[in-house]
Amino acid sequence: MDRITHYLQAMWAENIKEWKIELSYKFDFARSLVEPFVYVLPYLLFGIAVVGGRSSESLFKLIGTEDVITFVVIGYLFMGFLNTALWGMGFALRKEQFYGTLESVFVAPVPRWVYVGGMALHSTIHQGLIILIQMVLLQCIFHLLIDVSGLLPAMGVVALMLVALYGIGMLVASLALIFKAGWIIAEALHSVISIVTPIAYPLAVLPLFLRKASYFFPTTYGILTIRHFLIGENMGFSVGTSLLRLSLLCVGWAAFGLFIFSVVDRKTRREGTLGHY
Amino acid sequence: MSQAGDLARNMNGELRIVWEEFKKNLKILLCYPVIWGFWAIFPILWVLPLIFQGKALVGGLSSQAFENLTGTDNYLAFVLIGAIVSTYAMSSLWGMGQSLREESYWGTLELILTAPIRPLPILIGKAMLESGFATVGALIQAAIFSFFLGVDLSFGKILPVLFIMILLLLGLYGAGLALAAITLLIKESRGLVNTLNWVFYLFSPIRYPVEVNPITKIVSLAIPLTYALFAIRSILLLNTSIRELWVSVLLLILFDIGLIWGSYYVFLRVERRVRKTGTIGMY
Numbered sequence: 001m002d003r004i005t006h007y008l009q010a011m012w013a014e015n016i017k018e019w020k021i022e023l024s025y026k027f028d029f030a031r032s033l034v035e036p037f038v039y040v041l042p043y044l045l046f047g048i049a050v051v052g053g054r055s056s057e058s059l060f061k062l063i064g065t066e067d068v069i070t071f072v073v074i075g076y077l078f079m080g081f082l083n084t085a086l087w088g089m090g091f092a093l094r095k096e097q098f099y100g101t102l103e104s105v106f107v108a109p110v111p112r113w114v115y116v117g118g119m120a121l122h123s124t125i126h127q128g129l130i131i132l133i134q135m136v137l138l139q140c141i142f143h144l145l146i147d148v149s150g151l152l153p154a155m156g157v158v159a160l161m162l163v164a165l166y167g168i169g170m171l172v173a174s175l176a177l178i179f180k181a182g183w184i185i186a187e188a189l190h191s192v193i194s195i196v197t198p199i200a201y202p203l204a205v206l207p208l209f210l211r212k213a214s215y216f217f218p219t220t221y222g223i224l225t226i227r228h229f230l231i232g233e234n235m236g237f238s239v240g241t242s243l244l245r246l247s248l249l250c251v252g253w254a255a256f257g258l259f260i261f262s263v264v265d266r267k268t269r270r271e272g273t274l275g276h277y
Numbered sequence: 278m279s280q281a282g283d284l285a286r287n288m289n290g291e292l293r294i295v296w297e298e299f300k301k302n303l304k305i306l307l308c309y310p311v312i313w314g315f316w317a318i319f320p321i322l323w324v325l326p327l328i329f330q331g332k333a334l335v336g337g338l339s340s341q342a343f344e345n346l347t348g349t350d351n352y353l354a355f356v357l358i359g360a361i362v363s364t365y366a367m368s369s370l371w372g373m374g375q376s377l378r379e380e381s382y383w384g385t386l387e388l389i390l391t392a393p394i395r396p397l398p399i400l401i402g403k404a405m406l407e408s409g410f411a412t413v414g415a416l417i418q419a420a421i422f423s424f425f426l427g428v429d430l431s432f433g434k435i436l437p438v439l440f441i442m443i444l445l446l447l448g449l450y451g452a453g454l455a456l457a458a459i460t461l462l463i464k465e466s467r468g469l470v471n472t473l474n475w476v477f478y479l480f481s482p483i484r485y486p487v488e489v490n491p492i493t494k495i496v497s498l499a500i501p502l503t504y505a506l507f508a509i510r511s512i513l514l515l516n517t518s519i520r521e522l523w524v525s526v527l528l529l530i531l532f533d534i535g536l537i538w539g540s541y542y543v544f545l546r547v548e549r550r551v552r553k554t555g556t557i558g559m560y
Contacts, residue, residue: 031472038475045493046327046485047334050352052342056334068334098382184311188319195325201333 007117010110014118015125022126032126037134040076043200044142047072062202064234070144074227075199077138078158080131081124082193082219085165086186088123089116090172094183112265113258116173120166150229157229160246161222167253168218174257174264193217198224203236218253221246291398298402306410316410317417320364327356327484346486349514357422358510359483365415365442366502367477369449370456370470372407381460396548397541400457404450437512437519444529445505451537458540458547482506501532 022029047068048054060066093116096102105115138144168189175185196206196214203211203220214220225242227233235242306312331352332338344350380386389399456470478484480496483506487497497503504525511517519526 027469035471035475038479041479042484043327043330045489046352046356047330049346049485049489050331050340050343051334052340052345058336059334061336062333072330179311184309184315188315191319191322195322195329200326200330205329205333 007110007114010108010114011118011121014115015122018119018122033130033133036076036080036130037137040073040134040138043072043076044069047200059202062204065231067145067231069142070146070231071227071233072200073138073142073144074146074230075197075223077131077134078154078161078223078226079194079197079199079219080127080134081158081162081165081222082190084120084123084127084162085169086172086190088127089120089166089169090176090186090189091183092116092119093173094176113170113261116170116261117166120169124162146230147232154226154229157222157225157243157246160243160250161218163250164218164246164253167250167255167257170257170261171253174261177264177268193219196220202233215245216249218246218249221249291395294394294398295402295405298399299406302403302406306406313410313413316364316368316414320360320414321357321418321421324356324360328353343486346488347510349510351514354514355486355510356484358513359506361415361418361422362442362445362506362509363477363481363483363502364418365411366445366449366505367474368407368411368414369404369446369453370473372403372411372453390548390552397544400454400544404453408446408450434512437522438509440519441505441508441512441522441526441529444526444533445501448501448529448533448536451533451540453540454537455540455543458544461551462547476500477502501529501536504528504532 022032047056051068054069055066056068057066059068059071063071065071093102096105106112108115172186172189179185196210197217197219198206198214203214203224206214221242224233224235225239225246228235228239228242328338331340335342338353339350340352341350343352343355347355349355380389390396456473459469477500480493481487481500481502482497483502487493487503508519508522508525508529511522512519
């Protein structure tokens, strides 16, 4: 019990440290809150440009809802949690390396995953704040047509999706220890996951091989189920099936991420390459 | 005669600095081979979500509503051109803006700025590598683009497109100089470059036609990338000749003059200030 408290304290300390660093770059911090909102707008405006309005008949035929704006916004909003895994966790070690504190952090008397867990905690809180601000802004501007009663189950799906994303984050963090240029791994994985996840389009428009690839990522089931609860999207399978697959992905990704992280951690220590650029 | 000789010697010295800086940055870049592949391929992949989105929303790869706004119903080619040109253009902002910050991370910024040379050749060396690297990436992307979409990239179209690109890059490298100066001043300019990046993405026709919204349409007029993209798309998709695009060309030239002159002035002022206040080495 003492040990768990000790680990939780270390995670909290890591979270607080990150907040202090981020808040000392005030402009950057403010930008991080607004930027995702700016990021989603080109996709909305592109949607309006190709359809010539807000309603799409083609979208209605595919998923049973015609509101382009709400459909796209919900996809991008919740996809923001991918940043938690890839940038918050994955890039964390590289940042410590830049600061010259990676070795100090790694010789602290806690397992290394505790450090990454602290980063995950910080990043989840930060990303949650960003999503909340985005949601309020977008709701004010576009008057999203969502089913409020679906919010609670949607939050449950987010929690489940996060567990799997943490696993992916651990994987990226360990790859960054080997390849050093961690941002490339995070960016590449972010690009691939963003393409195969049905953020702004239904699964049906993806080529078959991409559709099959999408089944391996928690974001696919996460986004589809959240949209199902909020706008009644027809997913092509039941909610139960989606939740079951998402749960399996949670176990799989979390176990895989932790395993790879421990292997890479041991390897870099043995080879003495931890401090290499 | 001796003055001319001094000038030639100075010039030779500065060209050597440019070359050495170019070589140094190339060596660093070659240590990360994955980066080369990434920038050549991924900007094309970033366009895929827009293509799938378009397909889901209109049920095909052409849109009448899109043609009413842009003159072409081929939104696929529209966004691909936007992706290639914008990646090329953004590299100048990122490369120049972050170059001094990277030196600061590596612990070599003070050494560079206290060396008995002007900082401008160093920045030119960095810019040359950035533009060379971006050019290779853009060529690979254009080849992929041409191969899969069958867009005519004949010599008659390539030359005017290159001319427009050079005009665009001159101005953006000028702006990059100002960003490098701001890095010296506020240290962490990543956020500023990022913001500028998103202003470009939001208000210039990279991913969508800005005419779709009155605000984006007006703001886009203040961004040189708008004119470059308009001209390049007109040449490649609507077979417009460069002569008919003289207004865009003239505006790009005016942007270049303003950005290069203004940014160089800002850089000199900031550099003097940080030397005087002794804040170069601060994080």
